[in-house]
Amino acid sequence: MPQARLCSCWGGRVLPLLLAYVCYLLLGATVFQLLEKQAEAQSRDQFQFEKLRFLENYTCLDQRALEQFVQVIMEAWVKGVNPKGNSTNPSNWDFGSSFFFAGTVVTTIGYGNLAPSTEAGQVFCVFYALVGIPLNVVFLNHLGAGLHAHLAALERWEEQPRRSQLLQILGLALFLTLGTLVILIFPPMVFSHVEGWSFGEGFYFAFITLSTIGFGDYVVGTDPSKHYISVYRSLAAIWILLGLAWLALVLPLGPLLLHRCSQLWLLS
Amino acid sequence: MPQARLCSCWGGRVLPLLLAYVCYLLLGATVFQLLEKQAEAQSRDQFQFEKLRFLENYTCLDQRALEQFVQVIMEAWVKGVNPKGNSTNPSNWDFGSSFFFAGTVVTTIGYGNLAPSTEAGQVFCVFYALVGIPLNVVFLNHLGAGLHAHLAALERWEEQPRRSQLLQILGLALFLTLGTLVILIFPPMVFSHVEGWSFGEGFYFAFITLSTIGFGDYVVGTDPSKHYISVYRSLAAIWILLGLAWLALVLPLGPLLLHRCSQLWLLS
Ligand SMILES: [K+]
Ligand SMILES: [K+]
Structure with missing residues (x-):
């Protein structure tokens, strides 16, 4: 059967x-x-x-010399060397950047502006991701366990009087809207201000990051001509973490909320 | 409570x-x-x-002229123009590449060797991903529904005689091993042969792709100096799809198999 x-x-x-x-x-x-x-x-x-x-x-x-030089620049770029400026550029693999890189591996964002170029680095990256990705999933799921209280309230929903049902839906909608504002509107404003992007570009970066697509065309804290405050990258990392946890919680709520609203609509 | x-x-x-x-x-x-x-x-x-x-x-x-040229090259690169060679390079946005790009969006791999550079493209990309990512998840889950038959057999496991239990575990293990070989060993061999990578690099590419990290440091079918057969990219796309469906099925089986093995071990 x-x-x-x-x-x-x-x-x-x-x-x-x-x-x-x-x-x-x-x-x-x-x-x-x-x-x-x-x-x-x-x-x-x-x-x-x-x-x-x-x-x-x-x-x-001549044409040939120029092509040769382009070749040299592209090889440097592929190996992670920024060809702009001189050799006093900060290293791509200082501890902060390396930490940020580890974060892009376990979250599967993988911007790719940094990627291991040595064989040993690539082998370690595979095993690091094998453990790190499940750890990240478990962590994000637990991080947002608090929201399940709201979910539980919605589950016991049918026993409650009509007015309190409406209030609960309104409260949850407000909660979701405020959270989305804090995660999806405010940080892009900060990023576009610091990086010199338009708000649209900041929002695009936020979306591409939190969806874990991570093209790497826009990455915060990587412009070598800018001097970032030291906590900027850490704050960005915390934003990514909270954003991913938020989405892991909010996305399954969407269908439930729609269902409840349609029930309320049909009953009225 | x-x-x-x-x-x-x-x-x-x-x-x-x-x-x-x-x-x-x-x-x-x-x-x-x-x-x-x-x-x-x-x-x-x-x-x-x-x-x-x-x-x-x-x-x-002089130094200044050189830096200026580096700047020009990097700007072209960021906008998706390959600075190597002349203007007769095939377009990055011909239909096949564009199709491949759409696939990297919905699977959230996002290599980033291609990314929309126009504002309209970025806006469309956001809405495209909003619908496409859930569609991809649903599709992958359904694609592998066939394997659930094996899962169902394991669920009714305890009613069966000891010998058939052992045979089932062996069968499942063989099935998983063969599948992994077909998905994780054979395609990297083909890719490394075609792209001129070592087998290690081919495997690294396969892992970074199927884990949906997608750094974009290795991407098949993007070397402008190579002439690929026309179905190469399509075959790669089908491999990605089958691989993701395979992993979506196999990864949850791991804990179950471990649990069953430990039961068998404790009872003997
Ligand atoms: K990714
Ligand atoms: K990526």
Whole structure:
């Protein structure tokens, strides 16, 4: 019997889901291409133009020498050396940065602005993540156990009078809104101010971080031309941790809240 | 009563967990620093040396001009333009790459070798991820529903004779091992062959991908000097999908299998 249900489930649910999934990816591919391809072509032309201007201004250089230099710069960049400025740049692997890196491993954000380049570092990274990722999941789940009190109140919801039901939903909605403000609105404002981003870019950074996508195109505390206060990175790390715990709690609440609201609506 | 249990849970479990978590991060920070800092210093010295040699060879260049050129290259790189080669490089946002990018968004791998640079692209990316990440989770969970048959067999385990218990555990272990070989050993071999990586690097890429960390330091199908067969990226995408579904199923099985083995051990 469960065997049969499973088989029908495979054909009945997985195939439409696969179709929806592939269509969603195709949709994304189309829109991203539409939005980004032209901007990319412009950046490309701009770069070719600057390269040509450079060759014209410095006549001792030929195309081959320039390409060679580009190669040198890109190799340095891939190995984690910032080619801008001189060798007095702070190390990418000082303790604070290394700590931040460990955090991006266990949370699976993985910005990639730092990544182990030695074989030993890569081997350690694999074993570190094998233990660290489950530890992070367990920790985040426990960190937010406090919110379950609210959830428990919603669970005993049906025994309560109508008015108190409404108050509870309002209270929970207020709580969720305030939390989201504290996690998703206020920190991006601070980050955009410190990093010189627009608020939109700050919010984009916050979203890409807390969704654990972590492209690494925007990372706080990595501009070598800026002098950050010493606790800035630690505060960012605490924000990431609290944000992830908050989302781990809030996201499952969404469907429950919707369900309760629809019940209230149908009963009125 | 549940209120009291929750409070004691906060003090009783969260604090030791917090301690363990912070200690684990400190440990990681120390080891990564030990492993990487020296290699970084070497790469840095190497780069400064090559820069100096370049300045000596091309005497029309001064330090300031060189820094300016580095700036131009890094700006192009940040905007997603590969500074190597000429403008005939294939676009980063052709349909195949854009599709691959959409996949790295919904799976939260987010390599970041491609990321939206326009404001419209960033806004769309946020909304795309908001729908796509849950869709991906639901899809992956359903994709592997077939394995639950094995899980169900293990659930009805205690009613069965001793010999069949042993056979079942062996069968499951074989199944898990074979699956892991197909997902974690064979594809890295292919990738390292095609990309010119060592097997270790191929395995590191596979681990960083399937754990959804996605540093982006190794990404298949992105070397502009290589001509990949047209289905290579699609095969890689299918591997990622199957691998994630496999892990979503196998990881919860681990504790169950350990528990059953210990039961068998205690009874013998
Ligand atoms: K990631
Ligand atoms: K990432």
